[in-house]
Amino acid sequence: MGIVIKRLRVESLDQPLGLETKQPRFSWLLDSEEQAQQQSAYRILVASNADLLQQDIGDCWDSGEVVSDRSVQVSYLGSLLQSGLRYYWKVQVWDAKGAASEWSSIGYWTMGILDPNEWNGEWIGQELDPAIEFPPGLYLRKEFVIDRPVRQATLYATALGVYELHLNGSRVGDEYFAPGWTDYAIRTQYQTYDITASLQAGGNALGAILGTGWYAGQVGMMGREIYGTSPALLLQLDIQFEDGTNSLLITDETWAMNTGPIQYSDMLKGEAYDARKELPDWDRTGFDDSDWKKVSRFEPYTGKLVSQIDPPVRITESINPVKMWLTKQGTHLFDMGQNMVGWVKLQVQGQSGTHITVRHAEMLQDEDTLYIENLRRADQKEIYILKGEGLETFEPHFTFHGFRYVEIEGAAAGELTLESVIGRVVHSDTPGTGSLETSDDMVNRLISNIRWGQRGNYLSVPTDCPQRDERLGWTGDAQIFIRTASYNMDVSRFFAKFMEDMTDGQTPDGAFPDVAPDAGWFEFKQEVVKWFAPDNAGWGDAGVIIPWTLYLMYEDRTILETNYDAMKRWVEYLKTNSTDRIRPDYANYGDWLSINADTPKDVLATAYFAYSTALFVRIARVLGYTDDVSEYSALFEEIRTAFVHTYMDENGIIQGDTQTVYVLALYFGLVSEELKPLAVKRLEELIRENGNHLSTGFLGVGYLLPVLTENGLDELAYSLLHQDTFPSWLYSVKQGATTIWERWDGWTEEAGFQNPGMNSFNHYSLGSVGEWMYRYMAGIDVDTEQPGFKHIVIHPRPGGKLTYVKATVESSYGAISSSWQLNGERFSLQVSIPVNTTATIYLYGTNVLISDGAVEIGLENGKHKYRIGSGNYEFISQIEGAVKAAQLTE
Ligand code: RAM
8 A cells, every 4th residue: 555645735835826935845745554654765856847747757856766754845956946937746755665656646836026127017006195094995907908818827916005906807816915014114025826717818807906004004003104105006917828928917007096985994993985986897897997097106116025925814714693782872782702803794784875883892891882992092993884775795805803792883773683794704824733622611712712812813923912003013922822823723934924024123233123023113112112122031032932933843944044143143132232141130021911920020031041042052953053053052051050140049949939930940941950849849839829820921821831741740730721710721711701811810800801001802922821732731742853743742641620632733744643531540542643753652650551563662750651653553551540630620
């Protein structure tokens, strides 16, 4: 039977269009019905057309038979790839016994516009009056004729602003908020669309709607026009005909423009849409645009145009409200049943000119009133003006909201039903990879809340929150959650793009920003609030933690190489800005939003300085930069020694004495072996003295349970997981939360809503406990020496109230699963791991029964260790005292 090749991917994508990398990386998924199946060799063919490939000819590259077990991220090493061309590839592999597989199916990708001089279009739009706060959406159109059979038509488009493309009456693509958010002063992404099938012989009409977006609309708390005043469109349609000729359609002065129904559409404010002003068939041929205006042309763009790296923002799900009621104010209120991000599709009818107002909020103030105080300056409001022609359907264009409740004003009582509203769930479409279920419903709700927090906040950039006038790419939040995120979904490309935002925002002296993309933030900080530095401990460090995590989870060496210099400059920056290896006490965010437990900022900053340095050493080692390995290992030792001398006493007490100081010092490897038991004991005491409650903020929380488990305190970790009184994860679950709250005390029985200026109900940071659930509770972990799940560690920790856990992680090699059940003292574990990987299993208990094929390789800390190859396995053991432990935690 041997090996079958299932899924082909290039740069982690299925059939990508518009790649710019000169050495795309190939990955293939292998399957086999046999156990312990491995790849022993591969051969890749790349051709300029599919026919050649059918004949097993790779005119661009024939790798030959390469003896290797690599089946992910194999770099192209063929002839130079050309702009705009399509390449076809296939792969053949040899299995563990040397038997050859069939050739795979044929995959392809296309290259983007590799040379800036190949952009021929002009930037077009309308010069806007900066005095107009919220300008109308702009409609642009152009007709053209196709007079010969078309072989291939590729459309490249981008905007300073946001755009939506139309061709012959239909929307092009399914992406929202293109071209995505970057620091437009430096870099703007373009999108590539294959529109061959949508062109028609004869006349064709191409149209675009242009909005202000992040470019000229409101961003965060910084106001509007952060990057520019007038949105502009750039587009280039490359048509290749069957007869070998080709033509180029570009944006230029021949395009016509007009305003239409969109009165304004702003990320934070919302949209106003006057349906009476619709332009029926504006995107089809034959439309009379004689009264449309000529477009304005703008200066050429001076930044870099790059092909979009991250997954497009899409509608990934539509949900129906669970409840609707009429309020005493006469409005209709809908409960979506889930705090979500996106907008609603509204269906309504009524008289022409009637104003329908749609307001969005995460919580209710009382039964009939939205809680909107926490939105700060974000209106999150749509206004739809009816045209009065029967049932009308409306969805906004260039705005999104964070909400669970929707209030509709302007429709007569009884006019709306539950069916009038559909929630559109919108986010960067990072493919789902992880699933997790336990025997405890509250824990399951927490798992769901973490996932929804990720969905709602990964929108072009990893935002802190989706509702108030903030929605920024806060780097601290991003780093603390990334490991959780990369279990839940494939975030490799999402964060590869974010690393570009981070390096774009790096200061000349090496400081990584608190917020990326830069949003005028630095200037804002300089002018308004001086104490915001761009180098906050735990925030700037994201510049090292993110690439390292991507390497661990996806075996992505390129991300390390690309960002190596930037990371080195960051460590150098920290070194320069420290005194005797101690980071001075400057006003940083500290362990943000901890509960009555302020961690001294210099202690925290020094710990992170050590951590960034330690990770940098590991990165240098992976890439083979041996000089840097020795230089920065020495630096790490110096920081560690300074940390211990300055902040720790001989009883293992660390200055500040908060849960977080111990957690960080232990996780970052700063504590000597002798002092470690004392530090662990003190951490345990602090938690117990606090009635088995955590007190950690954003930074401490991510490593809290991992540190407890790593130091033999599994049951204490579980007691924190199951804790449902304040402050705890399940406290918010008990209050009915459907997403992770920004603060432990977002709402409490005693005090109601907290500080409305900082009270988001959809902030994922405190949800970083997801990492522990996958890595320790279910026990699916990477091996840092063979990352990307090439060698998998399966080390489940049964405990707490749980009687079962089921987890699956879709890795680059395929699905990994770990499921365990505890029935009295009987522990059973089912594991499955993909072809071309191996795993080490750590098993609790005695009297072990194992499946065929698993090989015992010793004992470690009282646990049996087994080695397995690919396939499905079962392990059964007896854990003495397990029943008692489970009952005790009840
Ligand atoms: C808040 C953000 C974010 C946090 C910073 C320090 O405004 O919401 O979550 O990282 O402050």
